Amino acid sequence: MVLKLAVQKGGRLHEDSIQLLKDCGISVKNGHNQLKSTAENFPLEVYFLRDDDIPQYVEDAVAHIGIVGENVLLEKNKQVDTVEPLGFGKCRLSFAVPKGETYTNSTYLQGKKIATSYPFITQQFLKEKGIQAEIHEISGSVELAPSIGLADVVCDLVSSGSTLFMNGLKEVETILKSQAVLIKNKGLGSEQQQLLDKLLFRIRSVRKAKNNKYILLNAPNEALPKIFELLPGMKSPTVLPLAETGWSSVHSVLAEDEFWEKIEKLKQAGAQGILVVPIEKMIM
Numbered sequence: 669m670v671l672k673l674a675v676q677k678g679g680r681l682h683e684d685s686i687q688l689l690k691d692c693g694i695s696v697k698n699g700h701n702q703l704k705s706t707a708e709n710f711p712l713e714v715y716f717l718r719d720d721d722i723p724q725y726v727e728d729a730v731a732h733i734g735i736v737g738e739n740v741l742l743e744k745n746k747q748v749d750t751v752e753p754l755g756f757g758k759c760r761l762s763f764a765v766p767k768g769e770t771y772t773n774s775t776y777l778q779g780k781k782i783a784t785s786y787p788f789i790t791q792q793f794l795k796e797k798g799i800q801a802e803i804h805e806i807s808g809s810v811e812l813a814p815s816i817g818l819a820d821v822v823c824d825l826v827s828s829g830s831t832l833f834m835n836g837l838k839e840v841e842t843i844l845k846s847q848a849v850l851i852k853n854k855g856l857g858s859e860q861q862q863l864l865d866k867l868l869f870r871i872r873s874v875r876k877a878k879n880n881k882y883i884l885l886n887a888p889n890e891a892l893p894k895i896f897e898l899l900p901g902m903k904s905p906t907v908l909p910l911a912e913t914g915w916s917s918v919h920s921v922l923a924e925d926e927f928w929e930k931i932e933k934l935k936q937a938g939a940q941g942i943l944v945v946p947i948e949k950m951i952m
């Protein structure tokens with residue numbers, strides 16, 4: 669019994685997908701042009717595919733699970749379950765217009781010609797807003813469309829915005845925020861579900877660890893109550909006496925997103941010699 673996983677063959681999600689497996693202790697070798705690989709130390713078979721095909725493969729149970737962007741998942745509109753967001757491949761699907769244009773709201777799009785690789789999502793948005801527009805589907809280099817007279821507007825993926833900028837366009841409306849997600853077939857057997865649960869446990873431990881830091885600091889004992897308030901830790905902070913009397917070392921875990929704010933407050937409360945180290949795995 670193996671779990672079959674579909675990942676992107678190349679492109680934006682490939683490396684992060686393989687790295688995630690690696691962080692989960694699963695090594696997958698994929699040589700050049702190799703489209704299938706078996707993990708060495710987990711009952712996992714990996715298929716390397718165009719991302720567009722992944723939802724269909726998972727719906728059909730050719731692959732039990734897959735890693736794909738939410739943008740592709742929504743566009744393909746297949747019957748699969750989303751299991752877990754994976755925190756990479758973050759981007760948004762937005763309308764963009766030539767930078768000299770004035771766009772106040774979506775009524776601007778009425779009667780316009782829109783170039784996109786996401787005709788289904790774009791059409792849904794227009795329908796919700798009651799707008800009639802012409803959608804011109806193209807599979808790549810969408811940002812070029814206005815400058816060569818193919819369209820008035822584009823609806824495409826944006827991350828840093830540099831592709832839009834380089835093509836004289838400006839982002840005017842975001843219709844979807846996306847990241848890579850783990851999807852699964854709706855009718856998984858119990859053995860595959862068990863393997864998926866095992867994999868998911870590892871993925872969650874890895875992701876939790878990435879979102880947290882281990883913090884060590886020294887503080888005078890009278891500052892400890894204030895410091896405990898700032899550092900609840902996984903259960904409660906670890907406190908060890910320092911060789912110098914009246915001082916302690918405090919160890920705890922801190923969420924990445926509240927990191928800088930907390931560090932300031934800890935310093936104000938009397939913390940010194942603060943060390944922050946990455947956590948490799950975090951099992952709750």
Ligand SMILES: Nc1ncnc2c1ncn2[C@@H]1O[C@H](COP(=O)(O)OP(=O)(O)OP(=O)(O)O)[C@@H](O)[C@H]1O
Pocket residue numbers: 676677678679680681717718719720736737738739740757758759825826827828846847848
């Ligand atoms: N600029 C970006 N920053 C971050 N994530 C992105 C960016 N562009 C795309 N993505 C995400 O990565 C996914 C794959 O993007 P990529 O450009 O590699 O797709 P593709 O060219 O369609 O590849 P394929 O050859 O597999 O069809 C997208 O569907 C999206 O979820």
Ligand SMILES: O=P(O)(O)OC[C@H]1O[C@H](OP(=O)(O)OP(=O)(O)O)[C@H](O)[C@@H]1O
Pocket residue numbers: 680808809811824825826827828829830831832
């Ligand atoms: O806002 P930015 O950071 O510039 O990123 C946006 C660009 O990234 C993606 O294309 P990608 O570079 O993956 O090439 P592709 O269109 O050939 O897949 C997307 O289709 C945009 O063109």
Ligand SMILES: [Mg+2]
Pocket residue numbers: 718719720
């Ligand atoms: Mg694709």
